[in-house]
Amino acid sequence: MILEVAILDVKPDLTEDFESTFKAASKIIASISGYISHDLHRCLETKNRYILLVRWQKLEDHTIGFRQSPEYQEWRSLLHHFYDSFPTVEHYESIILP
Template identity: 70%
Template sequence: MILEVAILDLKAGVTEEFEAAFLVASKIIVAMPGYISHELQRCLEKRDRYILMVRWQKLEDHTVGFRRSPEYQQWRSLLHHFYDPFPTVEHYETVLVSTK
C-alpha cells in the first residue's frame, strides 16, 4: 500500500465551498482502480489548511492511473482553483504500524 499525502492551503474564505466541492470530487477518486481509502482533515491552527491522505494499492495507481485519466480532469476542475499555493504531493510506504 502507498499513502499519498498533500497539504492543501486554501485561499482565504473558501473553506465551505471547498468542502462541498470535495464531497463531489470524492466520488471520482473512490471509483478509480487501485484506490483503497482517503481522509481529508482540517488543521486546527490554520483554518484554511487541510491534509489529504489517499491510500492506493501501488504508486502507479495514483501517478499513472488517476493522474492520466479523464476523471482527473474533473477532479482538477472541481478543486484546483481553491489552492494557494498549489500543493506538493508526496508518497509514503509503511515502515511501522503500532496500535494499542
C-alpha cells in the same frame, strides 16, 4: 499500500465551498482502480489548511492511473481553483506495521 499525503492551502474565503465541493469530488477519486480509501483533515492552527490522505494499492495507481485519467481532469476542474498555491504531494510506504 502507498499513502499519498497532500497539503492543501485553500483560499481563506473559500473553505466552506471547498469542503462542499470536495464531498462531490470524493466520488471521482474513489472510482479509480487501485484506490483504497481517503481522509480529509482541517488544520486547527491554520483554518484554511487541509491534509488529504489517500491510500493506494501501488504508487502507479495514483501517478499514472489517476493523474493521467479523464477523471483527474474533472477532479482538477472541481478543486484546483480553491488552492492558494499548488499542493505539496508526497508518497509514503509502511515500514513498521502493528
